Amino acid sequence: MHHNTNTNTNTQTTMMNHYLKFEKYTVGVGDRFAHQAAAQLQACILAAQSGVAISPTWNKSNREHNIIGSEPASVRAAADAAVKAAGWAMPYYVDADHIGLQTVDRFLDASDFFTIDVADYIGKPAGPGAVEAFADRHPEWSGNLQLAGIDRRFDISRGEVERIAGKYLYAVQEAGKVYRHIVAAKGGTPFVTEISLDETDLPQTPPELLIILAAIADEEIPIQTIAPKFTGRFNKGVDYVGDVAQFEREFNEDLCVIAHAIQRYGLPDTLKLSVHSGSDKFSIYPAMHRALAKHGCGVHLKTAGTTWLEEVIGLAEHGGEGLQLAKEIYAEALAHIDELCAPYATVIDIHRAKLPTAAEVNAWTSELYVRALRHNQSDPLFNANLRQLLHVGFKVAAKLGPRYLQALCAYEASVAKNVTANLYERHLKPIFLGRC
Numbered sequence: 001m002h003h004n005t006n007t008n009t010n011t012q013t014t015m016m017n018h019y020l021k022f023e024k025y026t027v028g029v030g031d032r033f034a035h036q037a038a039a040q041l042q043a044c045i046l047a048a049q050s051g052v053a054i055s056p057t058w059n060k061s062n063r064e065h066n067i068i069g070s071e072p073a074s075v076r077a078a079a080d081a082a083v084k085a086a087g088w089a090m091p092y093y094v095d096a097d098h099i100g101l102q103t104v105d106r107f108l109d110a111s112d113f114f115t116i117d118v119a120d121y122i123g124k125p126a127g128p129g130a131v132e133a134f135a136d137r138h139p140e141w142s143g144n145l146q147l148a149g150i151d152r153r154f155d156i157s158r159g160e161v162e163r164i165a166g167k168y169l170y171a172v173q174e175a176g177k178v179y180r181h182i183v184a185a186k187g188g189t190p191f192v193t194e195i196s197l198d199e200t201d202l203p204q205t206p207p208e209l210l211i212i213l214a215a216i217a218d219e220e221i222p223i224q225t226i227a228p229k230f231t232g233r234f235n236k237g238v239d240y241v242g243d244v245a246q247f248e249r250e251f252n253e254d255l256c257v258i259a260h261a262i263q264r265y266g267l268p269d270t271l272k273l274s275v276h277s278g279s280d281k282f283s284i285y286p287a288m289h290r291a292l293a294k295h296g297c298g299v300h301l302k303t304a305g306t307t308w309l310e311e312v313i314g315l316a317e318h319g320g321e322g323l324q325l326a327k328e329i330y331a332e333a334l335a336h337i338d339e340l341c342a343p344y345a346t347v348i349d350i351h352r353a354k355l356p357t358a359a360e361v362n363a364w365t366s367e368l369y370v371r372a373l374r375h376n377q378s379d380p381l382f383n384a385n386l387r388q389l390l391h392v393g394f395k396v397a398a399k400l401g402p403r404y405l406q407a408l409c410a411y412e413a414s415v416a417k418n419v420t421a422n423l424y425e426r427h428l429k430p431i432f433l434g435r436c
């Protein structure tokens with residue numbers, strides 16, 4: 001191990017100028033139709049009443065805005081209104097989720113959190129000599145690398161450093177370009193920077209994460225959250241599929257890597273993992289809670305479309321016209337299944353034979369619809385295929401336009417109750433409070 005820190009002082013002072021401090025525990029909530037911010041905030045209020053401060057971060061990607069036809073300003077307006085109405089005094093954030101140089105500009109005014117997505121740049125070659133120069137600059141890994149808190153040693157040769165840098169250096173350089181573009185455009189207004197690498201094929205190992213973080217420090221990006229791709233499948237709206245024990249080991253190792261990178265490379269001491277859960281990774285939540293408690297670390301849990309599904313559940317549960325609308329949404333989603341699934345092909349696994357027909361669903365009571373959709377895996381009527389289809393089916397509701405939004409208002413009590421309970425009981429409690 002080397003403890004040479006002479007390259008870091010300047011980096012640190014430059015970086016300190018440009019970041020908004022991100023809280024230790026944060027939850028990223030998606031609110032596709034910008035009607036549930038108050039109900040989502042209520043879940044954080046319940047957590048605060050239980051003694052755990054969790055800052056809400058409203059996230060919506062460019063892709064979601066395009067599918068729905070909304071603008072980032074609507075996310076900011078909904079967040080500000082909810083915070084004001086509730087008298088929420090703790091920090092909150094608005095995340096420009098999965099942006100790049102081509103898509104960031106429309107988010108600049110509304111957002112104070114930017115998720116720079118460079119997954120598409122993984123594997124692209126950096127400039128001539130860049131990988132060699134990077135490896136020259138970082139002799140500290142060569143040989144047996146041992147990090148505090150990790151039992152096993154990583155055998156990282158110079159060749160391995162070059163292989164990893166060859167895979168990720170260009171992507172990190174791209175992140176630097178986007179970061180500096182935001183700094184210039186924001187004109188000194190501080191913000192939170194996340195870098196996401198999760199939408200790619202292969203997970204990043206702990207040594208890869210370490211080398212990526214060193215490259216990020218070299219780019220002088222004051223990163224506060226990093227979203228690696230973890231082992232296992234993180235499909236949309238359903239539980240984790242993979243080896244939970246392996247996930248837990250790597251998650252713990254990633255926490256140790258981050259602690260080391262903060263010390264060694266002068267990254268912000270608020271740096272933490274961002275878990276892009278795709279929502280509802282219930283089987284790894286206890287492992288995450290154990291690891292956070294063990295290491296005293298924070299985490300950013302970024303959920304996706306859970307709230308939209310709770311809206312549909314709330315409509316169905318209300319019955320009457322609400323249920324009727326929920327049935328129409330299902331029928332339309334089923335009729336347009338190919339189109340709806342295409343943008344999400346790599347993160348859904350729908351067994352079409354197990355989807356009920358529109359006629360079957362039309363005959364359902366409120367209870368049958370709610371039990372098929374609500375994510376209760378011990379319920380024999382729960383249907384993960386229907387859930388995934390509706391998860392990606394929000395375009396159907398967007399097409400309904402005012403009719404859908406009016407229903408959200410008309411049946412607000414039923415919808416809000418489900419949004420709050422889902423977020424608090426199924427997500428915040430198991431991860432942050434350690435209670436299931």
Ligand SMILES: [Zn+2]
Pocket residue numbers: 098196198199227276
């Ligand atoms: Zn993501």
